[in-house]
Amino acid sequence: xxxxxxxxxxxxxxxxxxxxxxxxxxxxxxxxxxxxxxxxxxxxxxxxxxxxxxxxxxxxxxxxxxxxxxxxxxxxxxxxxxxxxxxxxxxxxxxxxxxxxxxxxxxxxxxxxxxxxxxxxxxxxxxxxxxxxxxxxxxxxxxxxxxxxxxxxxxxxxxxxxxxxxxxxxxxxxxxxxxxxxxxxxxxxxxxxxxxxxxxxxxxxxxxxxxxxxxxxxxxxxxxxxxxxxxxxxxxxxxxxxxxxxxxxxxxxxxxxxxxxxxxxxxxxxxxxxxxxxxxxxxxxxxxxxxxxxxxxxxxxxxxxxxxxxxxxxxxxxxxxxxxxxxxxxxxxxx
Amino acid sequence: xxxxxxxxxxxxxxxxxxxxxxxxxxxxxxxxxxxxxxxxxxxxxxxxxxxxxxxxxxxxxxxxxxxxxxxxxxxxxxxxxxxxxxxxxxxxxxxxxxxxxxxxxxxxxxxxxxxxxxxxxxxxxxxxxxxxxxxxxxxxxxxxxxxxxxxxxxxxxxxxxxxxxxxxxxxxxxxxxxxxxxxxxxxxxxxxxxxxxxxxxxxxxxxxxxxxxxxxxxxxxxxxxxxxxxxxxxxxxxxxxxxxxxxxxxxxxxxxxxxxxxxxxxxxxxxxxxxxxxxxxxxxxxxxxxxxxxxxxxxxxxxxxxxxxxxxxxxxxxxxxxxxxxxxxxxxxxx
Numbered sequence: 225x226x227x228x229x230x231x232x233x234x235x236x237x238x239x240x241x242x243x244x245x246x247x248x249x250x251x252x253x254x255x256x257x258x259x260x261x262x263x264x265x266x267x268x269x270x271x272x273x274x275x276x277x278x279x280x281x282x283x284x285x286x287x288x289x290x291x292x293x294x295x296x297x298x299x300x301x302x303x304x305x306x307x308x309x310x311x312x313x314x315x316x317x318x319x320x321x322x323x324x325x326x327x328x329x330x331x332x333x334x335x336x337x338x339x340x341x342x343x344x345x346x347x348x349x350x351x352x353x354x355x356x357x358x359x360x361x362x363x364x365x366x367x368x369x370x371x372x373x374x375x376x377x378x379x380x381x382x383x384x385x386x387x388x389x390x391x392x393x394x395x396x397x398x399x400x401x402x403x404x405x406x407x408x409x410x411x412x413x414x415x416x417x418x419x420x421x422x423x424x425x426x427x428x429x430x431x432x433x434x435x436x437x438x439x440x441x442x443x444x445x446x447x448x449x450x451x452x453x454x455x456x457x458x459x460x461x462x463x464x465x466x467x468x469x470x471x472x473x474x475x476x477x478x479x480x481x482x483x484x485x486x487x488x489x490x491x492x493x494x495x496x497x498x499x500x501x502x503x504x505x506x507x508x509x510x511x512x513x514x515x516x517x518x519x520x521x522x523x524x525x526x527x528x529x530x531x532x533x534x535x536x537x538x539x540x541x542x543x544x545x546x547x548x549x550x551x552x553x554x555x556x557x558x559x
Numbered sequence: 560x561x562x563x564x565x566x567x568x569x570x571x572x573x574x575x576x577x578x579x580x581x582x583x584x585x586x587x588x589x590x591x592x593x594x595x596x597x598x599x600x601x602x603x604x605x606x607x608x609x610x611x612x613x614x615x616x617x618x619x620x621x622x623x624x625x626x627x628x629x630x631x632x633x634x635x636x637x638x639x640x641x642x643x644x645x646x647x648x649x650x651x652x653x654x655x656x657x658x659x660x661x662x663x664x665x666x667x668x669x670x671x672x673x674x675x676x677x678x679x680x681x682x683x684x685x686x687x688x689x690x691x692x693x694x695x696x697x698x699x700x701x702x703x704x705x706x707x708x709x710x711x712x713x714x715x716x717x718x719x720x721x722x723x724x725x726x727x728x729x730x731x732x733x734x735x736x737x738x739x740x741x742x743x744x745x746x747x748x749x750x751x752x753x754x755x756x757x758x759x760x761x762x763x764x765x766x767x768x769x770x771x772x773x774x775x776x777x778x779x780x781x782x783x784x785x786x787x788x789x790x791x792x793x794x795x796x797x798x799x800x801x802x803x804x805x806x807x808x809x810x811x812x813x814x815x816x817x818x819x820x821x822x823x824x825x826x827x828x829x830x831x832x833x834x835x836x837x838x839x840x841x842x843x844x845x846x847x848x849x850x851x852x853x854x855x856x857x858x859x860x861x862x863x864x865x866x867x868x869x870x871x872x873x874x875x876x877x878x879x880x881x882x883x884x885x886x887x888x889x890x891x892x893x894x
Contacts, residue, residue: 280827450822469826483818487785491804491834492615498833499826 351553356384363468372397528552686888695723698803707732863887
């Protein structure tokens, strides 16, 4: 075993956030390496994925997934290298996707690990060919059901999920309109990702710009933000529009929930507003990941990463993600 | 022609309401009887239907249906008697359902009229076997998709739509829980309509009563009210719950829209919240009306009517409907 004598490093939840998450809500702790049993592998984290859903796990409220207990390691997906294996399918040096959490070493049952295929940078399996990409695919196609010629509006358009949504919508023959924070992100969304337009929600009067960018109204919304953004998208909806509710990042750090004011549009325009959770249908992940990885390999699906260095930087990078300071998929390079 | 020399009496829209509708927003005007052309019939209104959707038509905003212009007759469905016919299928004395509007006489193209079948009081075709009943059927079955053993919660439960929703849910083997205003309505909903429970939203702390009445959570919501009522129903939703958004009567007279606070539940519980308009699928009305009329004839589907007397009383009765002062289906006996 190559790591004998090595210590594990973990980020644990120290306190539940009141409003905005603070770095002091996390603790950095050393611990012994986990011991592995038959069927398990020892994993060294290469890249940790940071995602908005993690904010919900820090609260002690009923949700679709259990809260992180105080003192426990923060949850999270990772790309990891096998350093020791007691599973017949894996050997040291293999690279896998695993729910490693915010830590340098983890162990896992080998039966539930996805081996990272060769030919692509492994980090894409945490981004456009990972959970965010599958989220984009399911929300857009299962709930949004876009038809050629329709208009699709995506918030957090430069992010890990939004960037895939818009590119898939373009491939489908739709008009893709993004909403993002700041001119740099908007330029990237249009110039690199190929959206038809992108609205900077930090500008005053952006509702008028959204109106101009959606001359035929909105048929499909993909909502990652909530609050004013969702209300403004609803103002542009056509009859029978579909809105995939993927995230409400605008309210994740509010002590009071962000209300939705334009409920009337849902009624008048007979809109279907539907929340979804990508982990509800795990059986479809492999097929969707193959589809997405193929598009990345051919250069058709573009992506961008923001990489923080070292596990110690994870809390700060996570807070930045919640504030929209990242650009594209937020990762932490751990080893 | 039996009505020569008779004048028509109409209720027109005099001014657009600011907040609550006032009687002075309407005008009562006399006018000549309409002349009928080939293919048309002259109709004398027996019962005029009053429905919450009419409030929307009084505003000058984009909606699924055109606003009533100032000075025009208020729109509305009616059961009418044919007094003169230039259509081969109709003769004087026939009773039909028609979009007559708030007036004593109207004309209509005979091709688009539904003849009221014999054997039931004609007014039921404005209530449980009319538009409200079809609304209940479509919202419950198409959007709610209740399964045996699930819990269905209906607001405005003693009303024309809600009363049918709950009875159909019981027939389907569901637990039916109503929300209504006041002890008298709640007693009727449980004792006469056969709901399992009914919560009086006018009582302080009714959220706790709703909780007690839905021990297994809520799988299907049928929402006629909005505002606090919808927020509280959302607090009880199970994962994958479906909510048919039929009306938002709580906000119809507010100058500011009633916000929805519990958007997070939609996401966390992967809820489908879907607005619908019963007139979107007219082709299915005849079949659904037959289903409902059969249940009324057999005594299986109970209903209750509040009947105002004389066309002059329509504005006051309509305002009462918006305030929840009616009990069951609100009608106006016109002739």
